[in-house]
Amino acid sequence: MKKKLANNLSLKVISVLIACVIWILVSGTVDPVRTNVRYSGVKVEVKNDGYILDAGKSYQIADEYQTVTVYVTGKKSVVEGRTDIAVEADLTQIVNMDTNPAYVPVTLKSVSGISEEDVTIIPKTIPVTIEDTATKEFLVTGMSTGTPGSGYVVGECTTDPEKIQIQGPESVVNKIKSVVATVSADGMTMDATKKAKITLIDQNGEPMSEEYLQFFNISDDHYVNVLMKLWRVQDDVKIKANYSGTPAKGYQVDKITTTPETISIAGSEAALKKLEDNGNTLEIPGELINVDGINSDLEANVKLSALISEEDELKIPEEVGQSVAVKVSILPYGSREYNLKTDAIQIQGLASDLRASYNKDEISIRVKGTEANLDALKTGDIKAVIDLTGKTAGEYTIPVTITLPDGYEQVEEVQATVQLNQADKTSE
Structure with missing residues (x-):
C-alpha cells in the first residue's frame, strides 16, 4: 500500500501546483487589481487648529480647497465602493505663520485595507490663509418659514440668546452684515420654541456658505433657540x-x-x-x-x-x-352720487346672436337737486339705457343715457364698459 502511494506522489504534487496556478488565475480574474479608482469631493478634515488659534491668529481655507480628489490602487474588492475614504490636514505642519498663504500637506487618515503608498491625493497640499483675529457682537434675528395652522400667523420671532459673539478671521468677520436663525412654522396652532442653526448674511444680503462657520469661534455652538408666538x-x-x-x-x-x-x-x-x-x-x-x-x-x-x-x-x-x-x-354743492346696478340698465339694439356683460356691478350717477329732492330720490326712479346697434363681438365703452324725474339734473355723463360675446347656441 505504501509503495502504491509513493508511486503516485509526484502526480499529486503536480496536481496541487496546477490547482494553485488555476486559483491564482481565477482570483485575478474575479478580483483584479484596479488602478487609480477615483473618489472626488473628499472632505479635508482640519487637525490641530488650536496650533493657530493659541497663537492669537485665525485661519480660513477657500471653498475650492476644502475637498480633494483621492485615487486608490488595489484589489477591486478593497478599493471600489468605499465610503470611508478620509483625509486630513495637520496645521502643526505650518512652520512659519507669517507666510500668506501657508501650505499644508493633505494625508490619508487610517483606512482599513488601504496603505498610504497606494493612494494619490490631488492636490497634495492646500493653501491656508492666516490672519489676525477679529471679534464682533451681532443681534440674532428670528425668522419663520412655512404656513401655520388655519386662522393663525407667526406674530413674533425672538431668539435666545438675542446676541452672539463671533470671533474669526478679520477679513471674513468684516463681511458679516447680520445673523439670522430660521425655523419652520408649518401647521403650528400654538406658541413653540425650536432650535435653529444660525445663518450669516454678508454685506450684499446673501447667505454666506456654512463652510465659513468652521473658521469661527461662535458662542452657543452655532445654534440658538427661536420662540415663535402665534397671532x-x-x-x-x-x-x-x-x-x-x-x-x-x-x-x-x-x-x-x-x-x-x-x-x-x-x-x-x-x-x-x-x-x-x-x-x-x-x-x-x-x-x-x-x-x-x-x-x-x-x-x-x-x-x-x-x-x-x-x-x-x-x-x-x-x-x-x-x-x-x-x-x-x-x-x-347741491348734488349727490347714486349707484345703479348694471343689470338694471336697459339694452337696445343688441344683435340676437350676442350676449352682453359688464366689467362692473354698478355705475355711479351724479344728480343735482334740492336737498329734499335728493333725499327723496331712489335708484329705482333712475332710468338708464345703452344702445348697441351695429356692435359685433368685442369690448366697448358705451355712453349711458340717463333719464331722471322732474326737478333733477344730471351733473356729468356716464359710461359703461360692455363685453359682447357670441351666444351659446345650446342655451339659445
Whole structure:
C-alpha cells in the first residue's frame, strides 16, 4: 500500500501546483487589481487648529480647497465602493505663520485595507490663509418659514440668546452684515420654541456658505433657540378712510369708498381686543388723504403697513393684499352720487346672436337737486339705457343715457364698459 502511494506522489504534487496556478488565475480574474479608482469631493478634515488659534491668529481655507480628489490602487474588492475614504490636514505642519498663504500637506487618515503608498491625493497640499483675529457682537434675528395652522400667523420671532459673539478671521468677520436663525412654522396652532442653526448674511444680503462657520469661534455652538408666538387672524375688519383739507369753492366731499371694504388682520389677543373695542375698524388717517382745492374725484393707494406698527401688535397676513384703493367723490354743492346696478340698465339694439356683460356691478350717477329732492330720490326712479346697434363681438365703452324725474339734473355723463360675446347656441 505504501509503495502504491509513493508511486503516485509526484502526480499529486503536480496536481496541487496546477490547482494553485488555476486559483491564482481565477482570483485575478474575479478580483483584479484596479488602478487609480477615483473618489472626488473628499472632505479635508482640519487637525490641530488650536496650533493657530493659541497663537492669537485665525485661519480660513477657500471653498475650492476644502475637498480633494483621492485615487486608490488595489484589489477591486478593497478599493471600489468605499465610503470611508478620509483625509486630513495637520496645521502643526505650518512652520512659519507669517507666510500668506501657508501650505499644508493633505494625508490619508487610517483606512482599513488601504496603505498610504497606494493612494494619490490631488492636490497634495492646500493653501491656508492666516490672519489676525477679529471679534464682533451681532443681534440674532428670528425668522419663520412655512404656513401655520388655519386662522393663525407667526406674530413674533425672538431668539435666545438675542446676541452672539463671533470671533474669526478679520477679513471674513468684516463681511458679516447680520445673523439670522430660521425655523419652520408649518401647521403650528400654538406658541413653540425650536432650535435653529444660525445663518450669516454678508454685506450684499446673501447667505454666506456654512463652510465659513468652521473658521469661527461662535458662542452657543452655532445654534440658538427661536420662540415663535402665534397671532390669531380676525376676518371682516372694516376700513374707514378719513380725509383732510377743503375742496375747491363750490365743491364738497360726497363720500369716500375703499377697495376692498374689509380685510383680515392678525394680532395678539390684547391688540385684537382693542380692535374690537373700535368696532373692528381700521382707520386711514386724514393726513394721508388731502382734498385741499380739489374739484374732481381723488383716488389714492394706501399701504396697509402705514396704518399699523410693531407697537400695535398687529400684522397683515401675507395672503391679504398689502394696499387699499381709496376713492373720494368730489361733487358740486347741491348734488349727490347714486349707484345703479348694471343689470338694471336697459339694452337696445343688441344683435340676437350676442350676449352682453359688464366689467362692473354698478355705475355711479351724479344728480343735482334740492336737498329734499335728493333725499327723496331712489335708484329705482333712475332710468338708464345703452344702445348697441351695429356692435359685433368685442369690448366697448358705451355712453349711458340717463333719464331722471322732474326737478333733477344730471351733473356729468356716464359710461359703461360692455363685453359682447357670441351666444351659446345650446342655451339659445
